Amino acid sequence: MTTDFPTESGLAGAQSPSGRATIIDVRITPIAFPDPPLLNAVGCHEPWALRAIVEVDCGDGLVGLGETYGDASHLTVLRMVAPLLVGLDPFRTEHLRSVVDRLLGTAEAPAEKLGPAGGMGPEKTALRVFSAFEVACLDLQGQAIGRPVHDLLGGRVRDEVPFSAYLFYKWARHPGGDADRYGAALDPDGIVAQARTMVRTYGFQSIKLKGGVFAPDEELDAIRALRAEFPTLPLRIDPNAAWSVATSRRVAAETQGLLEYLEDPTEGLAGMAAVAETAGMPLATNMCVVSFDHLPEAVERGSVQVVLSDHHYWGGLRQSVRLAGICETWGLGLSMHSNSHLGISLAAMTHLGAALPQMAYAADTHTPWQLGVDVVEHPLTFVNGAVPVPTSPGLGVRLDRDALARLHENYLRQGITGRDDTGYMRRFHPDFDPAKPRW
Numbered sequence: 065m066t067t068d069f070p071t072e073s074g075l076a077g078a079q080s081p082s083g084r085a086t087i088i089d090v091r092i093t094p095i096a097f098p099d100p101p102l103l104n105a106v107g108c109h110e111p112w113a114l115r116a117i118v119e120v121d122c123g124d125g126l127v128g129l130g131e132t133y134g135d136a137s138h139l140t141v142l143r144m145v146a147p148l149l150v151g152l153d154p155f156r157t158e159h160l161r162s163v164v165d166r167l168l169g170t171a172e173a174p175a176e177k178l179g180p181a182g183g184m185g186p187e188k189t190a191l192r193v194f195s196a197f198e199v200a201c202l203d204l205q206g207q208a209i210g211r212p213v214h215d216l217l218g219g220r221v222r223d224e225v226p227f228s229a230y231l232f233y234k235w236a237r238h239p240g241g242d243a244d245r246y247g248a249a250l251d252p253d254g255i256v257a258q259a260r261t262m263v264r265t266y267g268f269q270s271i272k273l274k275g276g277v278f279a280p281d282e283e284l285d286a287i288r289a290l291r292a293e294f295p296t297l298p299l300r301i302d303p304n305a306a307w308s309v310a311t312s313r314r315v316a317a318e319t320q321g322l323l324e325y326l327e328d329p330t331e332g333l334a335g336m337a338a339v340a341e342t343a344g345m346p347l348a349t350n351m352c353v354v355s356f357d358h359l360p361e362a363v364e365r366g367s368v369q370v371v372l373s374d375h376h377y378w379g380g381l382r383q384s385v386r387l388a389g390i391c392e393t394w395g396l397g398l399s400m401h402s403n404s405h406l407g408i409s410l411a412a413m414t415h416l417g418a419a420l421p422q423m424a425y426a427a428d429t430h431t432p433w434q435l436g437v438d439v440v441e442h443p444l445t446f447v448n449g450a451v452p453v454p455t456s457p458g459l460g461v462r463l464d465r466d467a468l469a470r471l472h473e474n475y476l477r478q479g480i481t482g483r484d485d486t487g488y489m490r491r492f493h494p495d496f497d498p499a500k501p502r503w
């Protein structure tokens with residue numbers, strides 16, 4: 065296989081030697097959309113969340129879409145790679161991967177500084193960058209041959225992909241801002257009220273609580289209150305490694321029979337393995353197993369029983385299918401992680417979830433927190449907590465150009481260039497310390 069950078073010139077409707085249209089233009093548009101004051105172990109979401117929208121254009125009327133992180137350092141590397149796609153056949157994604165690897169897969173590649181998005185680390189820059197372009201190329205491929213993206217991943221094994229309600233402790237409003245429709249959630253009653261709203265609105269059939277905000281016993285009270293209110297729905301809690309091994313073991317013992325899994329109670333493969341030794345439920349992660357080379361040690365130590373995939377940092381949809389196969393081989397369960405995202409990411413997650421027989425858990429999504437704002441014309445919707453799998457060509461979502469322009473205008477106006485939950489929290493609580501373990 066050649067790993068040469070593409071050299072064909074970018075002409076409208078240009079064709080590769082295979083006779084297929086080649087890429088003539090790649091557009092990357094940073095956007096910002098309102099984000100509620102969601103609390104987590106490292107601080108609070110700022111009033112704006114950032115994303116970057118990727119358009120890969122073949123000049124024949126077909127445009128493939130991707131959505132990824134919008135932090136300034138990620139935009140820099142996306143923009144370094146974008147011109148290299150011009151002249152490339154969008155069906156040759158493995159070639160594209162080698163191009164990206166060659167440019168970014170080295171120690172000298174520009175460093176990215178991303179907020180607490182999960183799956184971080186400089187060695188993953190190439191995978192994060194490739195992913196956004198891979199999804200756009202798969203969207204193009206699907207449109208070109210008239211098949212949905214899940215058909216390019218092995219075909220769908222389900223007609224709807226279940227997602228879980230993702231609850232957050234939160235303030236009623238950003239300081240100086242307006243209240244949002246969810247209101248405050250700072251105790252068990254607030255969390256149960258939030259869950260009721262989400263379950264009523266979206267029909268979710270499982271619930272995840274973002275923990276690591278209050279002392280574990282307070283968060284356990286919230287879990288018990290959720291169990292009382294929703295006796296049959298599977299529950300999870302994720303304190304993002306804010307607990308010591310001893311605290312995690314105690315919490316696991318006290319939530320025996322209450323949780324379908326316990327997500328990232330403590331930091332690192334060794335710590336998680338120590339918790340797993342005594343925990344009665346599976347441990348899940350999007351923090352200590354975030355790349356293929358973490359898997360052997362995780363399996364050997366028995367650190368986790370469920371891996372949360374995320375195509376944004378595992379290297380795209382096909383790499384995520386590969387991850388699912390490895391998990392199956394080693395008897396690990398598979399679930400799906402999310403960060404603040406819009407409808408292109410939701411579509412990509414849905415196509416992936418549709419094609420993974422191994423997905424035995426409802427996926428995470430931040431969609432309810434985006435309060436109806438989107439960058440696509442007709443976002444996929446939730447029916448009884450699951451997204452019906454699109455059967456139209458490609459990802460099945462179309463860019464809303466007016467919305468893109470508006471959200472880009474937000475980006476230019478609001479001034480945030482990278483996620484900084486800790487810095488934002490410290491503006492109001494200067495002593496806030498995100499050091500782990502806190503409890």
Ligand code: GKR
Pocket residue numbers: 102103104180181182274302304350401402403404428
């Ligand atoms: O949105 O605050 C958040 C989450 O805490 C997110 O940053 C995490 O990456 O949802 C993620 C998780 O499951 O850890």
Ligand code: MG
Pocket residue numbers: 302304327328349350351401
């Ligand atoms: Mg997590």
